[in-house]
Each structure stands twice: as structure tokens, then as C-alpha cells.
Amino acid sequence: MDQSRIAELRDAPVPPARHLIGGAAVAASDGREMEVCSPLNGAVLTTMAKGTRADADQAIAAARRAFDSGVWANLAPAARKAVLLKWAALIEEHALEIAVLGVRENGTEIGMALKAEPLSAAGTIRYYAESIDKLYGEIAPTAPGTLGLVHREPAGVVGAIVPWNFPLMIGAWKLGPALAAGCSVVLKPAETASLTLLRIAELALDAGVPPGVLNVVTGPGAEVGAAIAESMDVDVLVFTGSGPTGRRLLEASARSNLKRVYLELGGKSPNIVFADAPDLDEAVKVTANGIFRNAGQVCIAGSRLLVERSIHDEFVEKLAAFTQTMKVGDPLDPDTTCGAVNSQAQLDRNLAFVEEARAQGRTIVTGGGRILQDTGGYYMAPTVITGVQSDDRLAREEVFGPVLAVQAFDTEDDAVNLANGTDYGLAAAVWTANLGRAHRMVRRIRAGLVHVNTYGGSDLSVPLGGVKQSGNGHDKSPHAFDKYLDLKTAWIKL
Numbered sequence: 001m002d003q004s005r006i007a008e009l010r011d012a013p014v015p016p017a018r019h020l021i022g023g024a025a026v027a028a029s030d031g032r033e034m035e036v037c038s039p040l041n042g043a044v045l046t047t048m049a050k051g052t053r054a055d056a057d058q059a060i061a062a063a064r065r066a067f068d069s070g071v072w073a074n075l076a077p078a079a080r081k082a083v084l085l086k087w088a089a090l091i092e093e094h095a096l097e098i099a100v101l102g103v104r105e106n107g108t109e110i111g112m113a114l115k116a117e118p119l120s121a122a123g124t125i126r127y128y129a130e131s132i133d134k135l136y137g138e139i140a141p142t143a144p145g146t147l148g149l150v151h152r153e154p155a156g157v158v159g160a161i162v163p164w165n166f167p168l169m170i171g172a173w174k175l176g177p178a179l180a181a182g183c184s185v186v187l188k189p190a191e192t193a194s195l196t197l198l199r200i201a202e203l204a205l206d207a208g209v210p211p212g213v214l215n216v217v218t219g220p221g222a223e224v225g226a227a228i229a230e231s232m233d234v235d236v237l238v239f240t241g242s243g244p245t246g247r248r249l250l251e252a253s254a255r256s257n258l259k260r261v262y263l264e265l266g267g268k269s270p271n272i273v274f275a276d277a278p279d280l281d282e283a284v285k286v287t288a289n290g291i292f293r294n295a296g297q298v299c300i301a302g303s304r305l306l307v308e309r310s311i312h313d314e315f316v317e318k319l320a321a322f323t324q325t326m327k328v329g330d331p332l333d334p335d336t337t338c339g340a341v342n343s344q345a346q347l348d349r350n351l352a353f354v355e356e357a358r359a360q361g362r363t364i365v366t367g368g369g370r371i372l373q374d375t376g377g378y379y380m381a382p383t384v385i386t387g388v389q390s391d392d393r394l395a396r397e398e399v400f401g402p403v404l405a406v407q408a409f410d411t412e413d414d415a416v417n418l419a420n421g422t423d424y425g426l427a428a429a430v431w432t433a434n435l436g437r438a439h440r441m442v443r444r445i446r447a448g449l450v451h452v453n454t455y456g457g458s459d460l461s462v463p464l465g466g467v468k469q470s471g472n473g474h475d476k477s478p479h480a481f482d483k484y485l486d487l488k489t490a491w492i493k494l
């Protein structure tokens, strides 16, 4: 990484941000703005348009016009591919600038941000661009007198509402397949992570994505997001975020046009370590990184450690020792392994979980509090808590911060019961050298993603999505196209 360039970019002024609607930068219809604060020091980084329902409606109308005109949807797939490949290349060209802007806005460690944000977004856009001219329809196995053709057609106007953690990675998981499929999009970023999505949307225009095909409206979820969810003119709604918001979106669909709603929600993912794990030191390191990187603000974070009782004390001791070597602080320092918490509100939420556990008599083995307060930034020490009970809030509810709840188990059945004992089902991991046990556990754990002897790091080739209250749709892999391509049957008498 170019340290001198990072030093230049870290204090560069950030111009006020506007919506991107119909290819133009647009202020909020009532002129309102909101402050964008940096979690690195609590200072105001810039302002951005505080969107209204009218702004969302304007963007939806622009997306509808662009879709109905066929300017994008009716292009040959190979022509859309060419534009999207150019877009991916532009994002890569500006990757460091975009990554630093994102770190200043949401606090992810720069090394991780560079890979997981602009570079991952470019990779995702390229993946779906490369796929779209290789997707075929079907000829049905009909009797000789008829021909049944199954076409796959772009679904129309997509509303995409995304969270503040990894806005580009998660945003691209929606934008890549939606735009490759020929849909038009209205994107609503989170209030505390909008700037980089606006930046890549500008680059989409530069690459040749026609005006109106990709629109970005910033501002409060309860106004802009709700207007998208309630619109009669949005055909598909894709969402990554919290369960309560996901419920509202389903209700809004039911009250409006029954738009399809795909939800990627949170998790309380169990990371299960058996005594026969192949390499306990590796398991310790990966466990810590699996919960503490990006200050725990990772949807699949392994936030519950379930460890076989015979190795519980040894494992926790090693984990605490490793955790204390992790460098927490300035996310623009390349040596930092745990950056800032995204906002004061999230920091307060994290600390409240710890205080509740403390009051319940659970053991705070390491961490447990805010640190580096003198910076003005929102930093928290990675926290390991043992003795957690299954009905504690800490064992059931997502913290979305650097807080690990530890429970001991005795048998494989106990481990399965604990693992499946929450409302969530996003991710899990099993550490064991026993191949049979590994496969049994993969089958028995109710989650969309089960790791074996690792945590995190799956690539685009596999889907990501949850079961139970972790959601109902999948990002990544060719399966993501299913959300953005409608099946249409032609039944032809010969």
C-alpha cells in the first residue's frame, strides 16, 4: 500500500454529497443536508443530501423511465458486459482513493477495506458482467406438437437498501447481478456509509451506464428506504441489514404492490471448536479474527464460541493472549487489526451488552470497555466473555461489535443444540479433524454457510444467505441472478 498517498488522502477535504438521480448530482428536494461524522475522531467529515420521500420517488421514476426505454435492458448482453467491465476497471483504478474515503466514513481497517471494498466490488461486477452473455434460456421437454421456451428477462426496477458495514462489497453483490441482468436500480445506502457508493455510481456513468439506470438516494431509512419499499413502481426489493427493518420491508411490500423482497439479515453465528481440532493455535487466531476484525461489524462474524469443555480453559487462555496482541485503533494505520466502531450509537449498544453480561455475573476475560477516547473516535477493546448462558441476551441477540460470547459443551449433540438454539441461521464453523463429524455437523447445523476448520473468506463462487430469521435470499454465485431475472414461458403450437 502506498503510505504517502494514504497520508495525503486521510485529511483531504470531502465535498458535500448529493443524490445521483437520472445521471445528475441532485440536492434534497427540500434542501436539507445531514452531517457525515468520521468514527476515527468523531469530527464532521462532510455533509450529504438528507433525502425525502419525494427524492426517492424521483429516483424511482428515473429508473422506471430508463428501464421502459430499453436503453439498458434491451442492449445485447455482451454490450452490457463491455460497459460493466469498464466500470470495474475504473473502480480498480481509483481503489485506494475510494478505500480511504470509506475508512474515514466507516472505520474499517485500511488493508481489509481495500480488498473487501473497492477491489471486491470491482471483482463482483466483473464476475456478473462475464456471466451474463453465457446464460441460456431453456427448451422444455414437451410433446412433438408444441414448443415450450423458457426466457429469462430482466425483472424491472430494483430497490436496493444496504447497511453500513462493507457498503461496496454488499452493494456490488446487488448491483453486479441486477445491472448485468438489465435491471435499473435505485440504491439507498446507509446513513453512515454513503460516500463510496456515490463515488462508484459516478464511475458507472463514466463507464457508460446510461443515466437513470443506476440512481443513488441518500438519507434516513425511515423516509427514503420506506418510500422505496412502499413504491408501486419498484418490482424487486433487495436488502441487507437488520431483522426489524427486514420485517418493515415485507409489510411495505404487502401493503403496496407485492414486490418480491429478498432479505439478508443478521446472525449470531456459532464457531464450534472440538477438542480434536487439527490445530488449536490456528483455531485461536482464526476465531479472534472471525469476530474482532472490522470491530465485529461483519454479518457472518463468529460471535458465539462454543468450545468442548475438555479444552475450554486452555482455548480461552490462548484466545485472550492472542486478542491482547491485536492492534486496535486508527484504521488508516496498516498495522491496525481492529478499526473503529461505526458510530457512537453502535458503540453504546456494544457497551450495554457488556454491562448486562457483567451484571449477570459473566466473566469478562479480556476487553470490556471503550478505549482511545482521547482521539474522539469510537474504539472498543476486543472483548471475550465466558460463562454465558443460553438464555442470556448475549447468546441470542446480535451485538454487531467486537464482543465474543463463550459457552462450553460436552457432546456433539450438545454442540448442535447450542448452535441451533437461536432465531438466526446465517453462518457457523466447526473445527475438527474427524471427517465424519465435520460432515455430520455441516448437515445438522441450520445455517446458510458452514465453515470447516476455517472462518470467513469464501469467494464469489458460492452463495451467501441465511435461513430462519437470517433472511431468505442469496447474494454471490450464479444463484444471485434468480432475483433479477424473471422466468417467462412461451408455449407455442407447432
Ligand code: NAD
Pocket: 161, 162, 163, 164, 165, 170, 188, 189, 190, 191, 219, 220, 221, 222, 223, 224, 225, 226, 229, 240, 241, 242, 243, 245, 246, 248, 249, 264, 265, 266, 267, 298, 299, 300, 398, 400, 426, 464, 466, 470, 471
Ligand atoms: P439497518 O436495518 O438499521 O439499516 C440497513 C439499511 O436499511 C440502511 O440503509 C437504513 O437506512 C435502511 N433502513 C432503516 N430503516 C428503514 C426503514 N424503516 N425502511 C427502509 N429502510 C430502512 O441495519 P444496519 O444497522 O445498517 O446494518 C447492520 C445489520 O445488517 C446487522 O444486523 C447485520 O448483521 C446485517 N448485515 C447482514 C448481512 C448479510 O449478508 N446477511 C451483511 C451485512 C450486514
